[in-house]
Amino acid sequence: MRRAVSLALALFCLAAPPASAADTxxxxxxxxxxxxxxxxxxxxxxxxxxxNGPYSMDAELRKQWVEIDxxxxxxxxxxxxxxxxxxxxxxxxxxxxxFPNKGxxxxxxxxxxxxxxxxxxxLDVALNQCRxxxxxxPFDYTKDDMAALTAYMAxxxxxxxxxxxxxxxxxxxxxxxxxxxxxxxxRGQLNFSCASCHVQxxxxxIRTEVLAPALGIVAALPIYRSEWGGMGTTSRRLxxxxxxxxxxxLKPEDELYRDVEYYLSYMSNGLPISGPGARx
Amino acid sequence: MDNNNSSRETxxxxxxxxxxxxxxxxxxxxxxxxxxxxxxxxxARAAADASKxxxxxxxxxxxxDAIKALYAGKMPEASDKVNLDxxxxxxxxxxxxxxxxxxxxxxxxxxxxxxxNPFPLAANYPIQPGTSPMVANRLKMAKTSKVIALVASGDxxxxxxxxxxxxxxxxxx
Amino acid sequence: MASTxxxxxxxxxxxxxxxxxxQHPMDSGFVKDAQGNLIPPHYIQVxxxxxxxxxxxxxxxxxxxxxxxxxKFSFKGAQKGDDLTVSWVDNKGATDSLxxxxx
Numbered sequence: 001m002r003r004a005v006s007l008a009l010a011l012f013c014l015a016a017p018p019a020s021a022a023d024t025x026x027x028x029x030x031x032x033x034x035x036x037x038x039x040x041x042x043x044x045x046x047x048x049x050x051x052n053g054p055y056s057m058d059a060e061l062r063k064q065w066v067e068i069d070x071x072x073x074x075x076x077x078x079x080x081x082x083x084x085x086x087x088x089x090x091x092x093x094x095x096x097x098x099f100p101n102k103g104x105x106x107x108x109x110x111x112x113x114x115x116x117x118x119x120x121x122x123l124d125v126a127l128n129q130c131r132x133x134x135x136x137x138p139f140d141y142t143k144d145d146m147a148a149l150t151a152y153m154a155x156x157x158x159x160x161x162x163x164x165x166x167x168x169x170x171x172x173x174x175x176x177x178x179x180x181x182x183x184x185x186x187r188g189q190l191n192f193s194c195a196s197c198h199v200q201x202x203x204x205x206i207r208t209e210v211l212a213p214a215l216g217i218v219a220a221l222p223i224y225r226s227e228w229g230g231m232g233t234t235s236r237r238l239x240x241x242x243x244x245x246x247x248x249x250l251k252p253e254d255e256l257y258r259d260v261e262y263y264l265s266y267m268s269n270g271l272p273i274s275g276p277g278a279r280x
Numbered sequence: 281m282d283n284n285n286s287s288r289e290t291x292x293x294x295x296x297x298x299x300x301x302x303x304x305x306x307x308x309x310x311x312x313x314x315x316x317x318x319x320x321x322x323x324a325r326a327a328a329d330a331s332k333x334x335x336x337x338x339x340x341x342x343x344x345d346a347i348k349a350l351y352a353g354k355m356p357e358a359s360d361k362v363n364l365d366x367x368x369x370x371x372x373x374x375x376x377x378x379x380x381x382x383x384x385x386x387x388x389x390x391x392x393x394x395x396x397n398p399f400p401l402a403a404n405y406p407i408q409p410g411t412s413p414m415v416a417n418r419l420k421m422a423k424t425s426k427v428i429a430l431v432a433s434g435d436x437x438x439x440x441x442x443x444x445x446x447x448x449x450x451x452x453x
Numbered sequence: 454m455a456s457t458x459x460x461x462x463x464x465x466x467x468x469x470x471x472x473x474x475x476q477h478p479m480d481s482g483f484v485k486d487a488q489g490n491l492i493p494p495h496y497i498q499v500x501x502x503x504x505x506x507x508x509x510x511x512x513x514x515x516x517x518x519x520x521x522x523x524x525k526f527s528f529k530g531a532q533k534g535d536d537l538t539v540s541w542v543d544n545k546g547a548t549d550s551l552x553x554x555x556x
């Protein structure tokens with residue numbers, strides 16, 4: 001399976017190094033092939049601009065975004081997120097107490113592999129863990145409260161470069177590999193993989209939408225989508241991806257979704273956080 | 281109360297530069313004193329007045345009728361002094377950035393119509409003396425349509441129009 | 454409760470550029486909810502901007518203005534530090550207002 005993945009990438013990218021030994025997970029080699037593929041395919045897109053998704057691919061779209069981002073519709077979510085973030089729980093502790101650097105400017109380090117649980121922990125999951133540790137009910141991973149909190153945390157991290165670590169731990173490598181496989185596996189009635197749109201076809205239209213490149217796609221999350229008329233979390237975005245190919249979405253923050261985010265975030269290492277983003 | 285900090289700037293950020301958000305003085309002080317329900321004089325005096333809203337023009341279902349209702353039968357003339365900035369293809373019909381400016385003198389109002397919307401008149405802006413004849417807003421478009429900018433200048437009305445393609449309509453679920 | 458209004462007013466020379474964003478659903482009356490029922494129209498009709506007790510800008514809006522509406526305009530005669538008052542009223546009679554400082 002993994003060999004097929006590497007081969008698929010290699011086919012798009014003639015200069016990609018040949019797939020290494022079939023049963024070796026090699027994130028570093030994957031990273032290079034992935035980065036090279038996008039930068040060679042879109043030589044005119046500055047590397048840091050990939051985080052702006054479809055706006056890095058289409059000038060007409062970009063102009064509208066610049067106008068919208070001048071006073072962006074996610075402003076209200078951002079304000080709400082800051083207020084939530086700064087408001088102590090009844091026990092007097094705050095979200096900041098759960099995180100390194102009081103939670104400011106740390107978005108780029110998520111998701112991370114947690115050696116204790118053996119699982120990938122996303123920022124959204126870490127926020128709910130924080131809530132539960134302080135006696136609060138977890139938030140719905142797809143709804144506005146979670147979007148507001150993550151929007152604020154992303155905002156304080158804007159410009160910081162993704163720095164996702166894959167420790168030399170069999171379980172971390174397995175999570176990475178599962179995420180990669182999920183990303184390249186075709187599913188749904190349309191028989192599309194995530195990669196069909198976001199690796200093979202970025203910049204192209206599917207019906208009406210300009211497809212975002214997979215490189216940097218996680219950097220803008222959470223996003224305000226005009227189509228939704230509101231904010232969406234990473235979970236909402238992944239569920240939409242599955243539904244749009246008429247597949248069956250996983251549960252929000254399902255282990256596999258977290259693995260996909262782990263894979264995509266690692267592929268975006270070195271790119272700046274741009275979230276929250278505005279998208280069509 | 282504190283939206284200032286949320287506009288914190290990072291010099292490396294990739295989007296356009298953000299300006300500091302103006303503090304909400306009244307909202308802040310009132311809420312702080314627990315008086316949010318009591319409208320002070322300045323607040324009451326400032327209230328926007330719905331009675332001046334041009335109901336008739338907004339109720340018209342065709343472009344021609346809306347124009348008639350707005351300008352008492354005066355017919356607009358096309359003018360290259362009316363600048364209408366709208367996208368060729370809207371990224372989403374729900375949020376179409378549209379702006380209008382003009383170099384015409386004595387401007388008293390700027391209106392924007394979307395011909396194919398159920399009610400073509402989208403917005404009408406009376407322009408006070410001392411206010412620049414320029415406005416930017418974001419509109420919904422049900423489908424591909426002509427967008428018309430109308431500028432009342434002196435005792436005449438001038439217009440510019442542009443076809444905006446909409447592939448995802450902004451008025452449906 | 455947080456204000457529904459965000460405003461940025463920046464003075465340069467004798468001109469002040471104002472941008473405002475209002476949190477409002479701007480329901481057009483043409484959209485159905487999940488149960489297939491039409492959501493009744495609910496939209497801001499008038500937004501008023503005042504400086505030094507004088508209206509400097511008025512917006513008359515219909516249901517075709519986007520959700521969480523945005524407006525930008527410029528006017529002359531204000532100084533940095535002056536107050537700028539914004540208020541709106543919608544078709545159901547709801548209102549909100551805010552006094553911002555010109556930067």
